[in-house]
Structure formats: C-alpha cells, structure tokens
Amino acid sequence: MDILYSLFIEPLTKMYFLKALAGGSIVAVVCAVAGCLVILQRMAFLGDALSHAMIAGVGAGYLFMKIFFGVEAAAGAMLVGSLISAFITVFMIGFVAKVSRIKEDASIGIMYTGVFAVGVVLVSVFGKYIHIDLMHFIMGDILGISDFDMIVSSVVSAAVLTVIILFFRYFKITSFDPVMAASIGIPVLFFKYIFTGCVSLIVVSAVSMVGVILVVGLLITPAATAYLLTDRLEKMMFLAAFFGFTSILGGMYLSVWLNSAGGGAVMLFSTIQFLTVLVFAPRYGLLADLLKKRKMVPQQVIEDIVLSMDKSGVPVTPEGIRMYMDVHHKVFVNALNQLQDDGMISVSGGMYSLTDKGITEAVRLKKAHRVWETYLHYMGVPDNELHEKAHVLEHFNDSTAIDYIYGKMGYPETDPHGAEIPVFYADGAFCLTDIYGFSRQQVEVVSIDTEKDIKEGDIIKVTHEDDIWTAEKNGEKIHLTEEEVSGLTVKFL
Amino acid sequence: MENNKEYAIQVRNLTVSYGPKPALLDVSFMIYSGELVGIIGPNGAGKSTLMKAILGFVKRDIGDVYVFGKPVEQTRGMVAYVPQRGTVDWDYPVTVYDVAMMGRYGHIKWWKNASREDHEIVERSLEMVRMSDFRHRQIGQLSGGQQQRVFMARALAQGAKILLLDEPFAGVDAATESAILDVLAEAKKAGITLVVVHHDLATASEYFDKLLLVKQRLYAAGPPSLVFRQELLTEVYEGRLKVFTDLIKA
C-alpha cells in the first residue's frame, strides 16, 4: 500500500506536479485534436518548422522590448515575436516552393533551419543582453511551468478548440476534398490559413512545456495513435484528445519515478503508447493483420478440396477428403467452412457433397488444368512434368486468361491425355451439357440459339429426365432439343 | 454575346496554365441543359483541368465560364463533381454516410447542424445508388465501383443541376461499369446535365450524346460521328492510332 501511495498518490499532493498536469493536459489535448487534421493533410512538417522558427521570434521580441523599453524578458513580446516568425516561415515556405522549382519538402528544410539559425545567432551574439536559456527552449520544462505560460496556453487552447469545433465541417471537407469544397463556395484558402494560424498558436504555447524538439510529437503521435483505431474523424479527435491526456499523465509519473526531464518522459510514454496500439489495434494493428492472414485459407487448398470431392462423385466424410490433403487441420477446417459459406458444398448427416455451384467450380478448375496442360504440351514441356506444372498454373484465378490461352490454341477439344476440355467462359457462363444436376436451381441464360420463347437474360430451371430436356420459365415448360441445349450457355444467379 | 439560359455550361476562350505551358488554350464550347457529354483526349490533355475550371476551382488566365448563364463564381453548388479515383485519400477516416452528407454542407448554415431534411436527402441519395447497406463503411473498404457510387450519392445529395465525373469507368469491372451507366441514365432522366471524362474510345460513341476532343486545345466538339474522324484522332493520339482505325470504320 505504501508503495502504491508513494508511486501514485504522493506526486498528486505536490503543487508543481498538479500544475504541470493541468497545463500539460490542456495543451496536449488541443495539440492532439488539431494534430488529427495535421496528419490527414500530411502537414506533419508544419509543427516542426513552426517550433524551430519560433526561437528567432523569441529572441527578436526580447531584444525589441529590452532596447526600446528597457524591459527584461517581456513574455508577451516574446510570444508575439514567435507568432510573427512562425507566420513568416510558413509564408516563405510557400513562396519558395511556388516561385522556384524547389519542391515543398526541400523548401521547408531550407526555411525552418534558416529561421532557426537566425534565432540561434541572435541569441548568442546578443548573449549579453538576452538572457534566454537555449537549453530550456530546446528541451522545455513542463515541471517548472510559469503562471504566464499557463494562462497563455489556456486562452490559446480554448480559442483553437472553439474554432475547430465551430468550423469542424469545413475543416473536414477542405482537407478531404478541396475541389468539392471550393465548388460549393467554401473558401478553401481561408480555412487553410485559419488552420495554419491555429497550429502556430498551439505549437508556440506548447514549446515552453515540452521544448522545440518534442512538440511535433505532441502534435502527431496521439493523433496517429487514434488514427489506427477508428474510421471516423469525430471519433479520431476524441480518441486523440484522450491519448494526449494519457501521454501527459503517464509521462509525468514516468518523469517523477525516473527523475528524468519532463518533456522527454512525456514523449517517451506517448511513443510507447503508439507502439502498443500499433501492435494491438483491432483492425489496423499488426497483430490483427497477422491473425487475418492466418485465418485466410490459401485458394489452392479450397480448389484441391473441390476437385477431390468432384472426383469421388459421392458424398464423403471430412476425413475422407482430408486423406488426400497435406495441410494443417485448422486450415482444412477453415477451408471447409469457407466453402460452405460460399455455397459450394452442403452437409447432411455428416456427409459432405458439392452443390451445383461447387460442381461448376470443379468444372472450371478442370478446364483450367486441362487448358494449361495442353498449352504446356504445345510449349514442349516433357509429359511427365505436365501435370505438376499445370497444377500450379491452374490456380490463377483469372478466367479471362484461360479463355485467351484456350482461344490461342484454337479451342482444342481434348488435352494431351485425351481428356475432354469442358466449355466454360470467362464471364462465369458455361454450357449446360457439360454440367449435370441442376434440376434444383434456377440459372440465367447467357446465350441461346432457338426460335422458342427463351432469350438471353431469362431465368430458367432446366431438367433432364428420360432423355428429354425441359426448361421451365415462369412456370411454363418448354422442351429443348439436344442441339439447342448444346448451344445454350447459362450462369448462376 | 447573349448568355443564353438554355446552355447549362458555356466556356469561352478559356486558357489555364500551371506553368510556362498552358494546360488549356483558347477552349470554347457550349453544353445544352440535359445533355450527356463525354470529354476524351490522351493523358495530360487537360481534361481534369477543364473539369476544375467548370467548377471554378482553377485560376483562369483568360476566358469565361458560365453556368446557366451566370458566371461560375456566382453559381456555387450548382455543379457537383465526382473526383478521379487517384486523387482521393481513401484512408481518410470518413464513412459512406459522411461523404454523402458533404453534399449537404453547402446548404447547411455554418452555425447549424444537419437537419432532419438533410439526413433524409442523404438517405435517399444513398438509396438511389444502392449504397444504403454500406453507410457505416469507411470508404477505403469498398470496391472500386462502390467508391464511385458513394461520390455519385454525394453529388445527388448536393442537388446539383450539373454533374461532372472524372474517369468514372477507369479500373472498374464490367458489372460496375453498367451499374454506373444506369445511375447516369437515371440522372439524365431527372434532367441533370452530365459531363464525363472518358478514356475508352471504344465505348465513347455508344455512351454519349456529344463528345469533346481535347488536347490543350479543343480539337472537336459534337456528335460522336463528327468527332471520330481519322485525321483528328491521328493528330490528337499521335502514334497510338492503329487501334482506332477499326473504330472509325465500325
């Protein structure tokens, strides 16, 4: 108990801890919410550029107040200075990318390091007058957060959050489809500037807490974590806000326990949180991916089952099929289930048999196999290798490819072993005489050559009894000759 | 010149450029209300740019675009568009319903939420393109044809009188192609003017009342029989003509 108390409760009794928690959370939550739009617009660079550029503004603001008013470290002026330098940087990035052949990413690299450099030189040249702790600026100090910073970040956060909530719809559509947004009269550019302004504000107010280097993390990481978990922007923002808060909370405890720099601990925690979600996210996580792949049954297994059931011709037990397969039991069971879901096999009394659809699939596979064998034979592949090679090729799940090869060989009737090649077309249609056992099912006519009242697109049921072919259409029975049936192709509904 | 109200779209001497070379040069044409028009031309011909100009999205160097007789700037929302597949971020966290609802954004006051009427319109639009069952799907988890239909629903929800589609048939299977054609036919019946960027010359003359042949300039505009002329296609498609000579004969 004592340990738990000193680990979790005791820090909460410290004023500096509570203050950091409150200030940090406010900033982190707003950063995370804005961060969602930042990553969706692939603007991750923006936070980086803005935070680095700030130092020039801070230095200039300090100097300005000192020289003209003799005021030391005027926080307000430094804030305004950093905002101005942030805007200048954003403007310069766009300007250089627009007027020259330099692309935007390079332009960013140039401008933000450039403005950052101005700041560094400024601060070191006027080191005598400017008392800015560069280290503090770079690393931040969440545990030593000042009242002024606290007030500024609260006001800024409230303002930015209000803007985002108020114009949520417009931020969503301008980031998703700016052309459409413009076409219904939404001022795309205006919202882009507003948003850039918002990001500048929160970045500037977050720097004093986590420092220049880590502020991008606060903007991006919680938002990216949320992105892995949801499919709606609204939810993503809520989740991101939550992860922003937990980053601060977890990070603060970490920093107290490890006695480390606050900003570092916060980002460390945030990153671990991201990696955890990356692994365990239910849909977009790595583990889910892996499971999905495990559950997926190789097409080959499915096809082998269909073929072996077709060969046996009578209902069989799963063990009976299993004998001919060399696969893991789990895969086999999954394959059977999938075949059942797809309506290829039916079960009755523990015995499995192919449905009409399954029989058709078997015919399609046989055709594929025989076409490939014939093709390989033409290609001069030795006979003893034919079967094995064709077995690999037949799993191409592309019937137009088969039709193409088939046609190229002049539609041979038999394969090299003398087995008949069934007629089966790319669009899933097949010739009725090749497949039997359809009496129970309706099919759609794909093509027919007859004077009788059956045409393409009709839904019919065909029976073959006592050597008489009968097509039933809307309850009306029509007899077909052997010749008409051989020219009839149909497909399943 | 009179700005005739009969015309859904009038483009006059339009030139648009992104750099030193104009993407569109002095393009003029007119489209009647209720027509189904195809825009054809090779890659990089400026077809998408022309669409954006009709939407008022690109800056015109010179020239005018009128929609129902009014300058395009004053006709916001009258023209809807279905973007080219490649230009959409399919990982964006929005559902089918969200996208369709975007069609209503132009009608909803900025301080208000979507009304019951808006929701009803969205539902109806989704039904029209038979996507109601997928309303909660994230858009990346749909087939190519379904994705097209979502954007069609958005355009319908927008209630636009003119619908622009950028290569809706690219990379979709035959069944989807006919499904999209059905929706187009239905929209046409409802009196909507349709302008479609199309890449397949083999089907162009079958699908459209009128064709615009574009490659930076407008090479021809009119019924397919007028546009499918050997010397024109040779000039526009250069080396790749062989395939088309059969087409012209057919």
Ligand SMILES: Nc1ncnc2c1ncn2[C@@H]1O[C@H](COP(=O)(O)OP(=O)(O)O)[C@@H](O)[C@H]1O
């Ligand atoms: N945003 C852009 N910036 C610069 N150039 C562009 C832009 N969009 C299109 N272009 C150029 O304009 C020309 C026409 O493009 P586009 O309208 O997309 O052609 P199409 O849709 O016919 O393939 C192309 O040369 C293309 O490179």
Ligand SMILES: [Mg+2]
């Ligand atoms: Mg294009």
